[in-house]
Every structure is written in C-alpha cells, then in structure tokens.
Amino acid sequence: MRGGGEEMKNYIKFKEKGFTLIELLVVIAIIGLLSTLMAVALNLARQGGRDAKRVADMKQVATALAFYFDQNGAYPAGTETLGEVGAECLDASGFGALCTNPYMATIPKDPSNSFWYEYQSTANSHYLLEFVIETGAGSLETSGIYELRVDGSIYGPF
Secondary structure, X not given: OHHHHHHHHXXXXXXXXXXXXXXXXXXXXXXXXXXXXXXXXHHHHHHHHHHHHHHHHXXXXXXXXXXXXXXXXXXXXXXXXXXXXXXXXXXOOEEEOOOOOOOEOOOOOOOOOOOOEEEEEOOOOOXXXXXXXXXXXXXXOOOEEEEEEOOOOEEOOO
C-alpha cells in the first residue's frame, strides 16, 4: 500500500506544476479585455489631441486675421475652405495660393483630413471660422461644428 501512496503524491505534485485549460482561457480573456480598453483610451486621446490642435489652429488664423484687419480696415470678403487650393496663405490681398509678405504663410488644415476649416465673411467688420470637434476639448465638451467669432468667443455645437 505504501507504494500506491507515493505514486498518488507524485501524481498530485506533477499535476500542480501546470495550468489547466480553464485558467489559461481566463488569463487570455483578461488580457484581451485590457488590450481592448487600452485601444479605446488611446483612440480617445488621439481625438482629444486633434481637437486641441483644431482650437489652436483657429486661434492662429484669428490672430492673422486681426493683423489683416489692422492693415486693411476690413476682413477678407467671401467664403473659403482654409488650407485648400486657393486659400493656402493670407496676405494683404486676402487668402490665396501664393502670398508675398504674408500675415500667415501657411494656413493650417484639419489634422484628420476628414473635416475642414471654413472662413466666412459677408460684411467687412466680422467673420466666422467654422471647425469640427470630435470629442470635446477644454471648455468644448461635446462634438459638433463650432464657430470662432471676431470677439474671440467660440459658439457651438451646431
């Protein structure tokens, strides 16, 4: 009987050295869940970074437009999709493809290339800069289309 007991102890010791299939599946499921959560968090961080860049881009364009207004007494008339052909820079003649003595040598484009920046001015004393926010940045808590106006205030979402 003694020999049978030794075999059972050795079997139990051998069995305790490995993992069961259930244990391995549980660990794999946990790793999968954690990697999914990390991917979602990373995507949200990227969207937030693009939103912050959009707001900064619009403030730079607004600064260039303020210089334009100081020199010309009015804002450029018309509607332009900023950063696209024909609205790549801003100088004394307005938005254009090639500029001499620019207020802004390169008009920024939307960082995702999925959206746009739009400038509108129907009267020479005011303008609207429209841009899209994906997730919310700073005080802009929800996604949507926002406007930056002459007084520096941001309105939206629309």
